[in-house]
Amino acid sequence: MIRSSSHKALIRRYLTWAYKSTKESFDRLERKATQLMADEYIWQKLSDKRAGPALEFKAYIAKKKAQPVSAQQYSYLKDRLNAVEEAIKHFLGVKELNNIRAGYEEEFTRRIWESKEH
Secondary structure: OOOHHHHHHHHHEEEEEEHHHHHHHHHHHHHHHHHHHHHHHHHHHHOOOOOOOHHHHHHHHHHHHHOOHHHHHHHHHHHHHHHHHHHHHHHHOOOHHHHHHHHHHHHHHHHHHHOOOO
16 A cells, blocks of 8 residues: 555645545536525516616526536546545545545635735
8 A cells, every 4th residue: 555655645636636626626517506506596686677787697697507517527526536535545544535525615715805806
């Protein structure tokens, strides 16, 4: 199995990268569905749906709906993410998988708070 601490460090870095890149791709697909749910709820709660910005928001929602997510791509990314997580558990253990998951969530939450857009 893992022969030295340097091998373990290399495997940890690679599997962290594999988790991050796969999870980012998977999240992009999942975000679309969750954002549509939230956007439609917000649309229903807008008090003046005839105002210009509200109509722009409605068009934004329609544009999202018009770009369907490929079921094949979703399935592949979900399976790949599961396989990467299994590899992390095999080589590094469940505790390290939980650390990598937590680090990913912390990093993306930080990016949201630091974002200068909108």
